[in-house]
Amino acid sequence: MKVISTEKSQILAARIATALNTTMVDVKFSRFPDGELYLATGKLEEETVIVGSITDSDALVQLLLLIDACEGSQNHLVLPYMGYARQDKRFRDGEPISARAIAGLFGKGIVDCVTVNIHEPSVLSYFSVPTTNISLAGDIGACIGSMGLTDPLILAPDDGALAFAKGVASAGGWDCDHLEKTRLSGVEVKMAPKKLCAASRPVVIVDDIISTGGTIATAASMLYQQGATDVYAICVHGVLIGGAYTHLKAGGVRDVFCSDTIERGCSRFSAAKCIAAVLTG
Numbered sequence: 354m355k356v357i358s359t360e361k362s363q364i365l366a367a368r369i370a371t372a373l374n375t376t377m378v379d380v381k382f383s384r385f386p387d388g389e390l391y392l393a394t395g396k397l398e399e400e401t402v403i404v405g406s407i408t409d410s411d412a413l414v415q416l417l418l419l420i421d422a423c424e425g426s427q428n429h430l431v432l433p434y435m436g437y438a439r440q441d442k443r444f445r446d447g448e449p450i451s452a453r454a455i456a457g458l459f460g461k462g463i464v465d466c467v468t469v470n471i472h473e474p475s476v477l478s479y480f481s482v483p484t485t486n487i488s489l490a491g492d493i494g495a496c497i498g499s500m501g502l503t504d505p506l507i508l509a510p511d512d513g514a515l516a517f518a519k520g521v522a523s524a525g526g527w528d529c530d531h532l533e534k535t536r537l538s539g540v541e542v543k544m545a546p547k548k549l550c551a552a553s554r555p556v557v558i559v560d561d562i563i564s565t566g567g568t569i570a571t572a573a574s575m576l577y578q579q580g581a582t583d584v585y586a587i588c589v590h591g592v593l594i595g596g597a598y599t600h601l602k603a604g605g606v607r608d609v610f611c612s613d614t615i616e617r618g619c620s621r622f623s624a625a626k627c628i629a630a631v632l633t634g
């Protein structure tokens with residue numbers, strides 16, 4: 354078994370290869386003069402792990418090309434970050450179910466698939482091959498444990514993310530709650546933990562995705578008003594669009610951590626071992 358990767362998932366793919374005690378297949382990436390993507394793989398083995406996060410349209414096309422190029426091998430697909438999974442239903446007439454459209458692209462040429470903290474688990478039913486979704490809640494818990502915080506409060510940004518936050522908090526037996534939004538007026542909104550108090554303690558906000566950083570930046574400034582000593586942000590997928598990282602830091606967030614499902618400067622823990630564990634059964 355060897356590991357092969359799209360351009361944007363090379364580091365995670367190499368870590369998966371190490372965890373599997375194997376090596377990577379070399380790939381040449383380039384473009385045709387009209388901008389179309391081109392790639393060519395090195396020599397393939399009988400079994401291949403194809404790794405590619407869907408971070409944008411080019412990453413998606415590159416992944417489809419890679420699967421096609423690996424024809425003839427038994428291929429396991431790893432989608433560390435599945436973009437488009439947030440449009441998991443038709444919210445308004447005329448909209449696509451984007452998650453279904455994207456999942457439907459993966460079937461031919463692969464035998465199974467691994468996803469990581471997919472935004473909405475019901476999306477798994479849109480895959481036509483057996484798909485396993487893993488959670489990095491334990492790895493985030495270990496990351497928080499290594500920060501040496503005293504009595505941290507683990508906070509989910511909303512009640513939908515509470516189960517994930519509880520999984521993180523159980524790693525250290527820490528308190529856990531979710532933020533609740535209260536509308537004070539037409540323009541004023543208050544965000545505070547639903548049951549617990551943030552005063553005089555560090556708070557770690559955990560989420561599956563940080564996209565614009567807006568949710569956490571707003572929450573951080575309110576948590577400081579409520580007496581939190583330090584606010585940290587940790588997520589699985591650091592989408593971090595535009596000035597998200599700056600926005601978080603400007604909002605007083607002490608540090609921002611994400612995994613390597615999307616490779617960022619603040620990728621401080623890896624999904625590789627969990628992924629390798631699924632691949633080896």
Ligand code: R5P
Nearest residue numbers: 560562563564565566567568
């Ligand atoms: C949404 O449901 C996700 O779990 C995240 O909470 C969301 O994507 C965060 O978005 P932003 O960083 O733009 O506030």
